[in-house]
Amino acid sequence: MPPTIDLADHLSGSASRRRDAAHRAAQSCTEFGLFLLRGHGLDPDLLRDVHAVAREFFDAPEDYKRRFHLPGSSRGYTPLGTESLASTGGETAPADVKEAFAIGTADVPERSAEYAGAGLRTVEWPDRPARFRETLLDYYRAAHALAGRVMGLLADALGVPEAAFADKMDRSADFLRLIGYPEQDRPPEAGAMRAGAHTDFGVLAMIAADDAPGGLQVQTRDGRWLDVPAPPGTLVVNIGDLMAYWTGRRWRSAVHRVVNPPAGAAGATRRQSIVFFHNPNLDAVIEPLRLRDAPGEPRPRPVVAGEWLTYKSRRQRTPAAPGPQG
Ligand SMILES: O=C(O)CCC(=O)C(=O)O
Numbered sequence: 001m002p003p004t005i006d007l008a009d010h011l012s013g014s015a016s017r018r019r020d021a022a023h024r025a026a027q028s029c030t031e032f033g034l035f036l037l038r039g040h041g042l043d044p045d046l047l048r049d050v051h052a053v054a055r056e057f058f059d060a061p062e063d064y065k066r067r068f069h070l071p072g073s074s075r076g077y078t079p080l081g082t083e084s085l086a087s088t089g090g091e092t093a094p095a096d097v098k099e100a101f102a103i104g105t106a107d108v109p110e111r112s113a114e115y116a117g118a119g120l121r122t123v124e125w126p127d128r129p130a131r132f133r134e135t136l137l138d139y140y141r142a143a144h145a146l147a148g149r150v151m152g153l154l155a156d157a158l159g160v161p162e163a164a165f166a167d168k169m170d171r172s173a174d175f176l177r178l179i180g181y182p183e184q185d186r187p188p189e190a191g192a193m194r195a196g197a198h199t200d201f202g203v204l205a206m207i208a209a210d211d212a213p214g215g216l217q218v219q220t221r222d223g224r225w226l227d228v229p230a231p232p233g234t235l236v237v238n239i240g241d242l243m244a245y246w247t248g249r250r251w252r253s254a255v256h257r258v259v260n261p262p263a264g265a266a267g268a269t270r271r272q273s274i275v276f277f278h279n280p281n282l283d284a285v286i287e288p289l290r291l292r293d294a295p296g297e298p299r300p301r302p303v304v305a306g307e308w309l310t311y312k313s314r315r316q317r318t319p320a321a322p323g324p325q326g
């Protein structure tokens with residue numbers, strides 16, 4: 001089972017607690033590419049508010065939500081049936097049973113200028129529910145700051161200085177996604193899941209999910225699927241493709257999925273998650289770090305972060321939802 005790491009131990013604990021937190025993170029990133037995080041300092045009221053505005057937005061009529069759909073983009077509103085995370089692995093798979101609303105760095109006022117040249121259209125903000133925009137921006141800023149602290153933990157876990165990442169992430173192309181998994185009163189089409197098996201594309205993802213039936217699972221190295229619990233106030237941290245690559249694949253990019261609620265599950269089966277994706281600068285060239293004790297394996301070729309992110313996010317759009325750009 002992936003461990004729960006207390007970030008407060010790493011930030012302000014004794015030297016031995018710090019070491020222990022970093023060591024447990026390293027072990028779990030090697031084994032699963034994922035761990036649970038508490039002591040992260042996110043304001044519980046803010047977490048509650050972001051879940052509340054997400055729920056209200058997803059409750060709005062479909063034609064209202066579709067006004068915020070940006071075809072060919074992962075930002076704005078993503079309707080049901082237009083995305084397939086399992087297809088990002090290379091093979092075509094059924095669409096995920098979910099809807100989403102996302103903003104990117106370009107939509108955060110104080111950071112937007114840096115991205116004006118990246119061809120990213122800004123999203124149109126829903127005017128309902130009230131405080132949707134403020135709440136998402138507050139959460140984005142808090143999650144962005146937290147992601148920086150998690151990077152400090154990960155740098156320690158790898159035994160590299162934090163500066164090893166800093167110049168590749170000072171204009172990080174982050175994403176905040178609200179994901180709604182509707183109530184399932186009948187089973188979805190064969191093979192379809194709330195989110196098909198995949199790895200996340202970037203450096204790390206932090207998931208704040210509610211504890212509904214039909215939740216997150218992670219795959220072990222020998223192919224078994226384990227339920228990942230979602231105790232209130234705990235985040236799940238996933239290592240993404242670019243971080244795994246950065247470590248020369250010492251760490252895994254977590255293979256995970258969101259399963260359907262069991263048929264006939266009693267009570268409410270609706271689920272919601274708030275996911276913050278922390279990515280490098282779009283133009284960052286990612287090359288495997290020179291790690292202590294690294295075996296002398298051939299080093300993979302460098303990748304340009306923005307090219308990888310665009311490639312994967314194109315693949316996640318189902319053929320029914322073509323579009324020009326990321
Ligand atoms: O909803 C979740 O718990 C995870 C969603 C996810 O893995 C993703 O959107 O990449």
Ligand SMILES: [Fe+2]
Binds near residue numbers: 199
């Ligand atoms: Fe994911």
